[in-house]
Amino acid sequence: MTIKLMALLAMAAATAAQAQEGKLVDYRCAQPPNIQVLFAVDGQHATLRLPGGRDVVLPARPAGSGFHYGNSRYSLRGKEDELRWTRGKGDPVECRAAIGESRDTQAAWRLKDTYWRLREVGGQPFLPASGQREPHLVLASKEQRMHGFAGCNRMLGGYEQEADSLRFAHVATTMMACVNGMDTETAFTHALERTARYRIDGDLLTLIDAEGATTAILQATALR
Known part of the structure; x- marks a missing residue:
């Protein structure tokens, strides 16, 4: 098996694993930092990914419409491509999904x-x-x-x-x-x-x- 083929298989495996884990969305926020959110397939939790490798798993909360995840420190509320997130006692920060933005552009x-x-x-x-x-x-x-x-x-x-x-x-x-x-x-x-x-x-x-x-x-x- 060639190195190139092994790399392609590894990439495919990683993609499949992420698909089973949930949907990963990049958000661009009105105030830094920008964030990533990994939404679980079953909707029971979402993982907030912050710069520096910090991951915070947030359980689902009741929401009239859209979604709501949170704990005593972090809160995520949103609908479709829009999201508001709160840290501690700070004001909510407005974010929007970075649809169509390539990884090459981001880096x-x-x-x-x-x-x-x-x-x-x-x-x-x-x-x-x-x-x-x-x-x-x-x-x-x-x-x-x-x-x-x-x-x-x-x-x-x-x-x-x-x-x-x-x-x-x-x-x-x-x-x-x-x-x-x-x-x-x-x-x-x-x-x-x-x-x-x-x-x-x-x-x-x-x-x-x-x-x-x-x-x-x-x-x-x-x-x-």
């Missing part, structure tokens, strides 16, 4: 030479104050250097990347004091120092530490 963003703006750090969404500049970073491919804005100060440093491994080195910032942004800056720089690998899902970059925990989530924008 089009490159790690390097992309403007990545901060969306979540330390498990908390980043919500800028009025007029606050957005924290971001760029991994420059030619210089093999990282530069960006940490929340109050400009930051720079080195990085090493191979396959899905990513480590930042000698992260430094300027020394200006700010009324807003210092807490974000501290959390952001600590997240970079802890990063051991990364994952790109669509336009979201998830930074992950050595234990597999998410340190930060950033969203892609064309380089400015």
Whole structure:
């Protein structure tokens, strides 16, 4: 049996297994992160898949129309291609199924030479104050250097990347004091120092530490 044939058989087996497991739907949300939901065939539960490899199984709840899955922390409500999901005491986030969007399109963003703006750090969404500049970073491919804005100060440093491994080195910032942004800056720089690998899902970059925990989530924008 050739390697190519073995690969095709493995792919077919994986597809069949997923079909038995349920329907996997990619959702694009008004606020990050984007999510995936695996709906069980029997409708008794749905698995919420978050960036960073976090899977949460949610049991079905009574719903007048459409669907409702949830537990004490997460809730999914929707109908057809539209979905609202809630985390903790946060406001519901509107999402829509990414119908017709190819995996190639979803993975089009490159790690390097992309403007990545901060969306979540330390498990908390980043919500800028009025007029606050957005924290971001760029991994420059030619210089093999990282530069960006940490929340109050400009930051720079080195990085090493191979396959899905990513480590930042000698992260430094300027020394200006700010009324807003210092807490974000501290959390952001600590997240970079802890990063051991990364994952790109669509336009979201998830930074992950050595234990597999998410340190930060950033969203892609064309380089400015």
